[in-house]
Amino acid sequence: MTAELTPVVDDPDTGGYWQAAQGGALAIQLCSKCHQPIHLPRPQCPRCGSTDTSWREVEPAATVYSWAVVRHGVHPAFPVPYTLVLVELRQYPQVRLLGRLDGDPDLVEGQRMRIRFDHTATGIALPQWEPLPHHKGEKQ
Amino acid sequence: MRDRCAIVGIGATDFTRRSGRTEVALATQAASAAIADAGLAPADIDGIVRCEQDNVRHNDLADVLGLRALNYWGSTGTGGSAPAGMIAQACAAIIAGLATRVLVFRSLNGRSGARYGQGRHAALPVGGNGSYDEYFLPYGLLAPGQMFALIARRHMLEFGTQPEQLGAIAMACRERANNNPAAQMYGRPMSLDDYLSSRSVTDPLRLFDYCLETDGACAVVVTSADRAPDAAATAVLIRAAAQGGDAGQQPGLVFPALMRDSLTAQPSARVAQTLYSRAGMGPADVDVAQFYDCFTITVLLQLEDYGFCGKGQGGAFAASGALGLDGALPINTAGGNLSEGYIHGLNHIVEGVRQIRGTSTNQVSDAEVCLVTSGLPTATGALLLTAAR
Numbered sequence: 001m002t003a004e005l006t007p008v009v010d011d012p013d014t015g016g017y018w019q020a021a022q023g024g025a026l027a028i029q030l031c032s033k034c035h036q037p038i039h040l041p042r043p044q045c046p047r048c049g050s051t052d053t054s055w056r057e058v059e060p061a062a063t064v065y066s067w068a069v070v071r072h073g074v075h076p077a078f079p080v081p082y083t084l085v086l087v088e089l090r091q092y093p094q095v096r097l098l099g100r101l102d103g104d105p106d107l108v109e110g111q112r113m114r115i116r117f118d119h120t121a122t123g124i125a126l127p128q129w130e131p132l133p134h135h136k137g138e139k140q
Numbered sequence: 141m142r143d144r145c146a147i148v149g150i151g152a153t154d155f156t157r158r159s160g161r162t163e164v165a166l167a168t169q170a171a172s173a174a175i176a177d178a179g180l181a182p183a184d185i186d187g188i189v190r191c192e193q194d195n196v197r198h199n200d201l202a203d204v205l206g207l208r209a210l211n212y213w214g215s216t217g218t219g220g221s222a223p224a225g226m227i228a229q230a231c232a233a234i235i236a237g238l239a240t241r242v243l244v245f246r247s248l249n250g251r252s253g254a255r256y257g258q259g260r261h262a263a264l265p266v267g268g269n270g271s272y273d274e275y276f277l278p279y280g281l282l283a284p285g286q287m288f289a290l291i292a293r294r295h296m297l298e299f300g301t302q303p304e305q306l307g308a309i310a311m312a313c314r315e316r317a318n319n320n321p322a323a324q325m326y327g328r329p330m331s332l333d334d335y336l337s338s339r340s341v342t343d344p345l346r347l348f349d350y351c352l353e354t355d356g357a358c359a360v361v362v363t364s365a366d367r368a369p370d371a372a373a374t375a376v377l378i379r380a381a382a383q384g385g386d387a388g389q390q391p392g393l394v395f396p397a398l399m400r401d402s403l404t405a406q407p408s409a410r411v412a413q414t415l416y417s418r419a420g421m422g423p424a425d426v427d428v429a430q431f432y433d434c435f436t437i438t439v440l441l442q443l444e445d446y447g448f449c450g451k452g453q454g455g456a457f458a459a460s461g462a463l464g465l466d467g468a469l470p471i472n473t474a475g476g477n478l479s480e481g482y483i484h485g486l487n488h489i490v491e492g493v494r495q496i497r498g499t500s501t502n503q504v505s506d507a508e509v510c511l512v513t514s515g516l517p518t519a520t521g522a523l524l525l526t527a528a529r
Binding site (some may be wrong): 003007008011015018046067072078096109 | 267269270271276277278282339345388399
């Protein structure tokens with residue numbers, strides 16, 4: 001990989017997400033007052049204005065919301081083709097996350113995805129999403 | 141604000157792939173043309189509004205034009221979502237008495253200089269401090285077209301939208317550009333087969349779903365309706381302007397908008413409500429429209445949001461022939477960002493003025509009301525331009 005685009009992991013608002021990922025977990029920010037997920041994470045809850053927020057580990061299961069196949073590359077760290085996949089969490093469907101898959105895999109709306117943690121050369125855990133292994137007869 | 145301000149001058153440079161000039165030089169050329177078109181001198185200009193993404197600052201342009209008394213300046217964004225808001229800001233300054241004649245401009249070497257389609261180049265590591273880049277750039281989401289491909293796919297999944305329907309939008313813009321000598325795609329026709337066989341850039345979007353990259357500038361002069369009759373050119377009234385974001389708009393520059401509650405529900409729906417309410421008009425009053433078209437899907441979403449068809453019906457409406465010069469809603473009559481040039485939407489306002497003046501190379505007969513919109517999926521804006529009575 002050339003010049004990986006490593007994420008900032010110690011931002012006061014978003015750091016909790018990356019710290020959980022480093023520990024192999026998926027966490028989202030919740031408002032302690034209205035109990036709604038705050039995503040993307042913010043310094044206060046946009047719904048009720050509370051600054052009392054916390055990070056909660058959630059089930060790392062999601063479904064496909066949209067995807068796009070990049071065939072014209074613009075960065076050497078990302079050889080084409082690759083697929084950007086936008087998933088929504090099963091536990092909190094209003095929470096959407098992005099992942100990257102190599103190539104041009106067959107995807108369908110609502111397809112079940114599981115988390116995978118990739119690690120950058122500097123050891124930062126990057127949550128990724130990949131299709132659940134297909135079992136015969138299983139409803140996707 | 142209804143009908144209280146007018147656009148009295150328009151100006152544009154040539155649109156090229158390599159201007160060989162600085163962005164200040166381009167801005168100066170477009171601004172001088174707009175001021176001359178209004179029958180004014182630089183000394184008459186006392187306000188400037190720019191796009192916050194422009195590299196040319198208000199003082200750069202005021203200095204080179206030799207403005208004697210700059211009393212007001214402002215800027216707004218985001219990027220292609222800015223132009224209608226820039227006009228709104230000029231109107232607000234004039235109505236508030238902060239300025240009398242405001243120059244509004246956008247200048248960029250979008251092909252020979254920084255190319256937006258080449259992706260974001262952020263310092264490593266990426267993200268933090270409210271940018272939210274850490275959720276996107278490390279995954280290879282780097283360019284606007286990649287984001288709009290995700291939006292287009294979602295519209296296809298929800299409503300069955302087809303590539304041929306996006307192609308109808310690209311073709312409408314191209315056909316108008318083919319009759320506009322100033323357009324970069326003048327003399328370069330495109331068939332539906334040409335569209336469909338253009339290479340995939342980020343599937344489901346093809347090369348001809350993408351706007352151009354352009355070196356150039358546009359400018360307009362805004363003044364009060366009272367002063368407008370003094371102008372050399374036919375004044376075009378700003379019937380109404382509107383800006384709008386909505387709840388769940390999402391923070392950051394642009395990519396976080398992928399986290400909106402729905403990718404097919406855009407802030408343009410709310411802008412349309414505000415705009416029509418302020419104007420006392422509705423979509424049925426619109427004779428011609430200039431839709432911001434960074435990508436074909438951007439237009440399709442707006443056809444729905446500005447009330448020309450139902451939600452999910454944008455594809456069918458686009459493919460119905462409605463967008464042609466003789467259709468129910470002629471669009472992007474200079475060719476738009478897709479085929480005229482990418483001056484980040486300010487060229488749409490210049491063309492809107494031409495339509496109301498009756499001077500477009502693709503003139504819509506008896507055009508009295510022109511809708512001009514700005515970009516998505518960020519908080520955006522729109523204008524309704526009308527003829528002076």
